[in-house]
Structures are given as C-alpha cells and as structure tokens.
Amino acid sequence: MKHVLSVKQFLDKDLLASLFSRADQFQAMPAAEYPKPLEHMTLATVFYEPSTRTRLSFETAIQNLGAHLVTVENAADNSSWKKGESIEDTAHMLNAYVEGIVMRHPEIGMPARAAAVSKVPVFNAGDGGGEHPTQALLDLYSIQRMKGKVDGLKIALVGDLAHSRTHHSLANILSIYDVELFLISPESLAMPEDVLANLTKQGVTFHILTSWDDVIGDLDVIYMNRVQKERFKLIEEYQALKGSFILTNEIANLMKKDAIILDPLPRIEEITVEVDSNPRAQYFQQAKNGLYLRMALLEYIYTS
Amino acid sequence: MKHVLSVKQFLDKDLLASLFSRADQFQAMPAAEYPKPLEHMTLATVFYEPSTRTRLSFETAIQNLGAHLVTVENAADNSSWKKGESIEDTAHMLNAYVEGIVMRHPEIGMPARAAAVSKVPVFNAGDGGGEHPTQALLDLYSIQRMKGKVDGLKIALVGDLAHSRTHHSLANILSIYDVELFLISPESLAMPEDVLANLTKQGVTFHILTSWDDVIGDLDVIYMNRVQKERFKLIEEYQALKGSFILTNEIANLMKKDAIILDPLPRIEEITVEVDSNPRAQYFQQAKNGLYLRMALLEYIYTS
Amino acid sequence: MKHVLSVKQFLDKDLLASLFSRADQFQAMPAAEYPKPLEHMTLATVFYEPSTRTRLSFETAIQNLGAHLVTVENAADNSSWKKGESIEDTAHMLNAYVEGIVMRHPEIGMPARAAAVSKVPVFNAGDGGGEHPTQALLDLYSIQRMKGKVDGLKIALVGDLAHSRTHHSLANILSIYDVELFLISPESLAMPEDVLANLTKQGVTFHILTSWDDVIGDLDVIYMNRVQKERFKLIEEYQALKGSFILTNEIANLMKKDAIILDPLPRIEEITVEVDSNPRAQYFQQAKNGLYLRMALLEYIYTS
Numbered sequence: 001m002k003h004v005l006s007v008k009q010f011l012d013k014d015l016l017a018s019l020f021s022r023a024d025q026f027q028a029m030p031a032a033e034y035p036k037p038l039e040h041m042t043l044a045t046v047f048y049e050p051s052t053r054t055r056l057s058f059e060t061a062i063q064n065l066g067a068h069l070v071t072v073e074n075a076a077d078n079s080s081w082k083k084g085e086s087i088e089d090t091a092h093m094l095n096a097y098v099e100g101i102v103m104r105h106p107e108i109g110m111p112a113r114a115a116a117v118s119k120v121p122v123f124n125a126g127d128g129g130g131e132h133p134t135q136a137l138l139d140l141y142s143i144q145r146m147k148g149k150v151d152g153l154k155i156a157l158v159g160d161l162a163h164s165r166t167h168h169s170l171a172n173i174l175s176i177y178d179v180e181l182f183l184i185s186p187e188s189l190a191m192p193e194d195v196l197a198n199l200t201k202q203g204v205t206f207h208i209l210t211s212w213d214d215v216i217g218d219l220d221v222i223y224m225n226r227v228q229k230e231r232f233k234l235i236e237e238y239q240a241l242k243g244s245f246i247l248t249n250e251i252a253n254l255m256k257k258d259a260i261i262l263d264p265l266p267r268i269e270e271i272t273v274e275v276d277s278n279p280r281a282q283y284f285q286q287a288k289n290g291l292y293l294r295m296a297l298l299e300y301i302y303t304s
Numbered sequence: 305m306k307h308v309l310s311v312k313q314f315l316d317k318d319l320l321a322s323l324f325s326r327a328d329q330f331q332a333m334p335a336a337e338y339p340k341p342l343e344h345m346t347l348a349t350v351f352y353e354p355s356t357r358t359r360l361s362f363e364t365a366i367q368n369l370g371a372h373l374v375t376v377e378n379a380a381d382n383s384s385w386k387k388g389e390s391i392e393d394t395a396h397m398l399n400a401y402v403e404g405i406v407m408r409h410p411e412i413g414m415p416a417r418a419a420a421v422s423k424v425p426v427f428n429a430g431d432g433g434g435e436h437p438t439q440a441l442l443d444l445y446s447i448q449r450m451k452g453k454v455d456g457l458k459i460a461l462v463g464d465l466a467h468s469r470t471h472h473s474l475a476n477i478l479s480i481y482d483v484e485l486f487l488i489s490p491e492s493l494a495m496p497e498d499v500l501a502n503l504t505k506q507g508v509t510f511h512i513l514t515s516w517d518d519v520i521g522d523l524d525v526i527y528m529n530r531v532q533k534e535r536f537k538l539i540e541e542y543q544a545l546k547g548s549f550i551l552t553n554e555i556a557n558l559m560k561k562d563a564i565i566l567d568p569l570p571r572i573e574e575i576t577v578e579v580d581s582n583p584r585a586q587y588f589q590q591a592k593n594g595l596y597l598r599m600a601l602l603e604y605i606y607t608s
Numbered sequence: 609m610k611h612v613l614s615v616k617q618f619l620d621k622d623l624l625a626s627l628f629s630r631a632d633q634f635q636a637m638p639a640a641e642y643p644k645p646l647e648h649m650t651l652a653t654v655f656y657e658p659s660t661r662t663r664l665s666f667e668t669a670i671q672n673l674g675a676h677l678v679t680v681e682n683a684a685d686n687s688s689w690k691k692g693e694s695i696e697d698t699a700h701m702l703n704a705y706v707e708g709i710v711m712r713h714p715e716i717g718m719p720a721r722a723a724a725v726s727k728v729p730v731f732n733a734g735d736g737g738g739e740h741p742t743q744a745l746l747d748l749y750s751i752q753r754m755k756g757k758v759d760g761l762k763i764a765l766v767g768d769l770a771h772s773r774t775h776h777s778l779a780n781i782l783s784i785y786d787v788e789l790f791l792i793s794p795e796s797l798a799m800p801e802d803v804l805a806n807l808t809k810q811g812v813t814f815h816i817l818t819s820w821d822d823v824i825g826d827l828d829v830i831y832m833n834r835v836q837k838e839r840f841k842l843i844e845e846y847q848a849l850k851g852s853f854i855l856t857n858e859i860a861n862l863m864k865k866d867a868i869i870l871d872p873l874p875r876i877e878e879i880t881v882e883v884d885s886n887p888r889a890q891y892f893q894q895a896k897n898g899l900y901l902r903m904a905l906l907e908y909i910y911t912s
Binding site for chain 3: 042088
C-alpha cells in the first residue's frame with residue numbers, strides 16, 4: 001500500500017487490528033517518545049475545501065512523527081487550480097518538493113487522480129461525496145477502543161444516510177465484521193443501494209428504519225451525523241429535513257449504560273449540548289482518537 | 305493562571321515585573337539558547353479575523369520555545385464555524401490535537417467561551433471590541449523597558465478612545481501604577497465611562513482633553529492609535545474623524561527629548577512617515593518587544 | 609548581496625556557477641545531511657498573490673536548512689495591507705519577528721520597497737509584471753544541469769513574450785552567455801523593446817519569429833509559458849491569443865533527440881499532456897530543480 005484513497009484498501013481485520021493496536025500505543029506514549037519515521041521529510045496538506053478538523057489532525061500527526069509541514073489552507077482560491085492547472089500537474093509539482101500529500105477536494109476522485117501520477121504517498125482527506133478513509137478508520141478505531149471489540153455489536157447509523165460520505169464508508173468497513181446494523185433515516189434520505197448491496201453481499205444483518213424508538217435501548221453504538229447543507233441542491237429540502245433526528249439527553253438515557261454515542265463532528269444540532277456531559281457521549285474522544293489513528297497510519301505507510 | 309483572557313488577570317505589579325524581566329532576558333539571549341518549555345507540544349493559532357502582526361508574533365514565540373505549530377489563517381471562512389459549529393465545540397475539537405490555542409475573534413467573549421470548556425490554555429489574541437491582553441502587556445512592557453519605570457510618568461492616550469480596545473486595556477492596566485493620564489480625543493470619541501470609572505476607583509489622576517496643545521511638552525509617553533474603520537457603522541462618521549489627531553515631526557519635536565511615541569500598529573495616517581526617524585519614535589521596537597513578551601508569557605503559563 | 613530582488617544581481621557567471629554547483633550537491637545529498645545555516649531563525653513567506661509552487665518550494669527549502677517558518681498564504685485579504693498599512697511598515701513589522709522575508713506581490717516594486725527599509729533579507733518571489741529572480745535562476749540552472757552547459761546553445765522562448773515576466777528575466781540572464789535566442793510569438797505579443805535592447809547591447813544573436821516551423825529541429829532548449837489571463841485587460845484579447853502556440857508530441861518529436869522542453873508551470877494548454885512522457889519533457893524536473901536552487905541561494909545569502 002502506497003496511497004490511502006479508500007476504505008476498500010482496509011477490508012482486512014489483521015491490518016486493522018495492527019493499526020489500532022499501534023494507535024493505542026501512541027495514546028499511551030509520552031510525546032517525547034514518539035518515533036520519528038518521517039524525519040527529514042516534508043509533507044504537504046492541500047485543502048481545496050476547508051476542514052479544520054481533518055487538516056489540523058493530520059498536521060499534528062505529521063509533525064509528531066518528525067516531518068516538516070507545508071500547507072495550502074485554501075487551495076481552491078490560492079493555488080494554480082484556479083488558473084486551470086490539472087490535478088495531475090499539481091501532483092507532479094508537489095512531488096518536486098514533498099514526500100507526501102494530504103488532499104481534500106470537493107470533487108470525487110481528485111485525490112485518486114493525483115495518486116495515479118504521484119511517486120509519493122497521497123492521502124485522501126475527503127473527496128466530496130466520495131470517500132474519507134481516515135475518518136472511517138478513526139470511527140472504527142473508536143468503536144474498537146471504547147467497546148473493546150467490534151464483532152457482536154449492535155450499531156445504528158442515524159441521520160442523512162443518503163448524502164453522508166461518513167456513514168457510507170463506515171457501513172462499508174463494518175461489513176467485514178459480525179455486526180448488526182440499524183440504518184435510521186427519513187425515507188427520502190435512506191442509505192444508497194450500492195451500500196446496501198455490499199452489506200447484503202457481505203452477509204451483514206441490517207435493518208432499515210425511519211425511527212429509533214423500537215431499538216434505542218438495544219444499541220451498543222449510535223453514530224450520528226449532521227445533515228450537511230452543502231450536499232443539498234435546494235435549500236428548502238435541507239430546511240425540511242435537517243432536524244429529523246435530534247439526540248437529546250432524554251433519548252440518550254434510554255440507551256444502555258455502556259452504549260456510546262459517536263459523531264464525526266462538527267455537531268450542528270443533531271445532538272443537543274446537554275448530551276455532552278452524558279457518559280455515553282464519546283464524540284470528542286473520537287476526534288482525539290483520530291490523531292493517534294493518523295499517526296499509526298502515517299507510520300505504517302512510510303515504514304512498511 | 306491557565307488561560308490568558310483579560311488584562312484583569314495581570315493587575316499585579318510583581319507578576320508584571322517578573323514577566324518583563326524575563327522578556328528582557330529573552331531579548332538579550334542568543335536564539336540558540338532559548339529554553340524549550342513547549343517541546344513535544346503543538347499549539348494552534350486560530351484567527352477568525354486577520355491579524356498578521358499578532359499571529360506571526362505568537363507563531364514565532366511558540367516555535368522559539370520548542371512547540372510545533374498548526375494554524376488557521378482565515379478561520380472565518382475555512383473552519384466549521386461557517387457550518388454552524390459552536391465555539392465550545394471548536395475548543396473541544398482543538399483540545400483533541402493541541403496543547404494550546406491562540407484565538408482571535410471579531411466577537412467579544414469568544415475566547416472566554418472557548419476557555420470555559422478547554423483543558424489546554426486559551427490565549428485571547430483579540431476579541432472584537434473586547435480585550436487584547438497581550439497587546440496591553442507588550443505596551444506596558446515597552447513603557448517599562450524604554451523609560452526604565454512606569455510610576456511617575458505622564459502618559460497620553462490619543463485618538464479614537466471610544467472604540468480602541470487597545471487604549472481601554474492599556475488604561476486599565478496602567479491604573480495600578482502611579483501615573484498621570486491624558487485622554488485626548490474628539491469629544492464624540494471620548495473614553496467610555498467604565499474605563500473612566502475604573503481610573504477613578506484606582507485613584508489615577510487623569511485629564512480629558514480635546515487637544516494636545518497644552519500638554520505635549522510635558523508628556524513622557526504618547527500612545528497613538530489609528531481610527532479603526534471597522535469599528536464604525538457609518539462610513540461618513542469614519543471619514544469625518546479619521547484625521548483628528550495626526551502626529552507630525554513638528555509636533556513630535558515639541559515633546560521632551562526622552563519622550564517616546566508608541567502605536568500598536570498598523571499605522572495608517574495617525575503618525576506621518578517622517579516621524580519614523582525621530583529618536584522618540586519607538587513603535588517598531590514596541591512590536592519587537594511583543595515577541596519577547598509573548599515568549600515570557602507562554603513560558604510562564606506552561607511552567608508555573 | 610543581502611536581498612534578492614532582481615536577476616540583474618546575478619549577471620556574474622562565476623557566482624551562477626557556484627550556486628548551480630551547490631544546488632547539484634544538494635540534489636545528491638541525503639536530506640539527513642543538509643546543513644542547517646538557518647538554524648534558530650524564523651523566515652516568513654508573505655504572499656499578496658497566490659503561488660503555491662513558489663511558496664511551497666521556498667517553504668520546503670527554508671525548513672530543510674533549519675529555520676522555522678511562519679506564513680501568510682493570502683496576504684491580500686488577511687494582512688494589514690487591507691487596512692491601509694504601507695509595505696514599508698509591513699517590512700518594519702516583519703523585521704520585529706523574523707530573519708528573512710519571502711514576498712510575492714501583484715504590484716511591481718513592492719519587494720524592493722520592503723527591502724529598502726528591511727534589515728533582514730527580502731526575497732522577491734514575483735512582483736506582478738516585474739521580476740521573479742529565483743524563477744530565472746532555476747530556469748538557467750535547469751538548462752545548465754540538463755544540457756551540461758549554457759554557452760553555445762540554441763534556445764527558443766515561445767508564447768506571450770510581451771507579458772511573460774519569466775521570459776523577460778530569462779532573456780536578461782541568458783544575455784551574459786554565448787547563446788543564440790529565438791523569440792517566437794504572435795506579433796502582438798512580441799518581446800518588449802527594453803529586453804531586445806539589452807540583448808543587442810550584450811551582443812547576443814537573436815531572431816524574432818512568428819512561427820517555430822523553420823527552427824524547431826535546430827533547438828537545444830524550448831522554453832514555453834502559458835498565456836496568462838491575469839495580464840490582459842480585455843478577455844477577448846486573451847481568448848484570441850491563448851492558443852497561439854501549442855506544443856504537441858508531433859511537434860516535440862521534430863526536435864533533436866537531446867533537446868529539452870521547459871515551462872515554468874502551471875501548464876495550461878501550451879503543452880499537451882501527451883508530451884509529458886516524451887523524454888524531452890523536463891518541466892517537472894525543472895520544478896524540482898527550483899527547490900535545490902533556492903536552498904543554494906538561501907545558504908549563500910545567509911552565510912556569505
């Protein structure tokens with residue numbers, strides 16, 4: 001593996017177990033003891049769409065492992081993309097300076113096109129409606145770390161399942177485990193056919209629901225996500241659906257004592273603020289897990 | 305002290321003397337000998353409003369003391385703020401990655417709200433019409449360093465005293481010293497009541513003036529500031545008042561030989577360029593003092 | 609030499625040979641062995657006009673040589689420039705924090721004005737229609753490195769010779785060598801008189817052509833450049849001329865086997881993508897040469 005473009009590269013329980021175990025080690029390690037496998041390298045973060053969370057997490061991980069950092073915070077406006085340069089040429093150019101490229105792009109497939117011509121690793125940090133593989137990995141890692149296992153869990157994915165890249169990727173990567181999935185959304189925002197087809201093919205038990213009322217007390221994990229305005233063409237459509245599923249403390253307290261609530265963040269209104277102090281709320285710890293997962297992944301790519 | 309949010313945290317002459325003495329040491333020290341109290345840490349600068357001066361000064365200080373840096377140059381456009389994330393959630397998120405947050409925001413109170421949920425230090429790098437504590441500290445440090453003392457000085461604050469956060473904070477911190485203040489502005493841009501009330505409470509002698517003619521020759525320090533367009537609602541109002549007080553070389557030469565001229569910068573037209581070579585002009589050295597003061601402050605926060 | 613503002617500072621074959629030889633050494637050197645002449649320094653990149661290529665190249669070079677980096681990716685919007693601060697004041701301010709300034713600006717002469725008041729080195733990273741000296745140096749270095757010499761070569765400059773800063777600077781620096789130049793453009797985009805006058809004065813043989821047909825097979829180097837939309841006042845004028853000279857593989861194959869094709873990039877449509885795999889295509893290697901040339905230049909400025 002050279003590039004990190006898709007969760008499909010990670011449908012291997014042994015590989016995942018090894019990455020997660022390494023991420024656990026990083027969590028336990030004093031920062032002074034981090035290894036420096038990226039020493040004497042420079043990595044670039046190039047974001048054609050803003051994502052502070054993903055960018056800062058990668059940038060911290062990159063520097064923790066010893067590399068220098070160069071960054072394009074707003075590549076949509078401040079790069080040659082605007083002058084009409086192809087993504088392939090941008091990749092060639094970056095190859096002239098750096099040993100790795102972390103790329104976020106609003107268009108599906110752009111990181112993959114960059115990777116196709118790149119001699120240095122390209123990390124897909126989200127490509128529009130496409131994939132966000134490190135998010136899926138950190139989500140899965142959070143489940144593994146917090147529940148001690150993945151097999152045997154009852155996991156609900158809730159919200160705008162139609163447009164949420166995060167939900168799609170997580171469903172795909174969960175499909176190699178023995179889990180029971182609850183896909184909960186308004187009818188018009190249901191999980192796409194291709195994701196369902198994959199779950200069926202992998203033999204995953206799943207339930208398509210429009211309410212969590214009957215299952216909330218049985219869940220081990222509930223994975224929320226905001227309804228993303230930027231994925232809608234009509235603002236009216238967004239307004240009508242954005243409040244479909246709101247997790248309040250009242251609802252959270254119906255869950256099992258050791259259930260966990262996850263959310264890729266930013267949280268807009270899908271989880272009320274009062275839930276933050278509920279012991280089941282693990283979304284901020286989930287973000288922290290992302291740092292260590294990315295460190296494990298970077299180390300893996302550059303040393304194996 | 306964990307966070308740095310307000311000058312009110314620094315109304316302690318001993319603490320100030322100790323910070324200023326440490327800043328003096330940093331000025332005298334070769335860069336190779338800077339201590340590294342922030343080693344193995346990452347700090348984030350997150351600017352919801354541009355401020356090159358404050359940002360670069362903090363970023364240089366942070367790196368001088370051994371930390372890695374991640375930055376959001378334009379958080380207003382390039383962060384989840386735009387997607388509707390609360391400042392508290394942003395703070396939680398940053399806590400997942402970094403050991404300190406330097407935040408500039410156009411709205412009063414945002415750094416304080418971030419600090420309220422942050423386990424890592426939050427530094428207020430300016431919150432709209434609110435505070436800019438490190439600016440006030442470097443201003444006071446500049447007076448102390450250049451005049452050798454603060455007590456006993458005659459200090460004029462000149463310009464738009466109504467809207468200038470910098471003038472308010474400096475007046476507040478000067479109030480614990482035995483100084484004589486001259487508050488010089490057009491009538492409509494006079495110092496707000498709450499600042500005056502504090503000066504009265506602290507027993508500071510102050511004079512409200514609409515002209516500097518009668519006092520210019522007696523001053524030890526004159527502290528200018530631009531009339532800030534962004535603080536006005538009506539452009540006409542701004543146009544009418546922006547040139548109210550312009551310090552020319554002719555006027556500067558009426559000052560005592562050892563008087564000093566300060567300005568938080570950027571300087572727009574409140575001081576003419578010819579003054580730059582006047583030996584009383586100390587505003588560029590004042591900016592440099594900001595670097596060392598911020599180093600002293602960072603070291604203090606992370607080691608005491 | 610303290611500042612790097614113009615190719616005119618480099619019209620010295622010995623100096624150039626020494627820089628190029630040092631750049632060659634850097635290319636051959638493992639990154640772990642780079643010297644650190646900039647250790648304990650901080651350098652700033654301040655870009656009033658976007659240029660990912662130039663900025664990331666400088667930033668990698670700066671960090672490779674041991675300095676810390678602070679950056680203003682979008683100084684046009686995120687700096688005090690917008691508040692009306694003069695470039696001289698910005699330079700004074702930067703001098704308070706950093707040991708070097710890399711500046712890109714859309715207006716001619718801005719880096720020179722900054723340099724005039726700066727005690728630390730200022731590097732012109734492109735000033736509008738003015739100069740881009742490190743680009744000219746890396747272009748010349750690429751010719752020297754790839755052809756083993758400069759004297760005796762037949763070199764064509766092709767495209768919008770009227771507006772291309774890159775072409776002007778390269779012509780000026782080539783004028784001290786014994787080269788034969790072919791200046792190929794539509795009539796309305798011909799090389800400006802001042803550049804021609806300099807070539808004449810230096811005794812360079814040059815040919816003004818509106819077609820490459822008669823000379824393509826004789827060239828050692830062809831230097832293409834995109835027609836830059838941002839240099840035109842009328843969009844119609846741009847549209848009419850942008851496709852004037854397009855280098856296809858068919859044309860490239862008319863060139864000598866050991867001829868080289870250069871382009872400062874971004875490449876828009878002046879070279880078709882199929883040419884990338886032609887062994888004559890050296891424009892991506894040319895970008896890489898820029899990194900090592902800038903390292904050599906930075907080292908030279910800070911150690912000699």
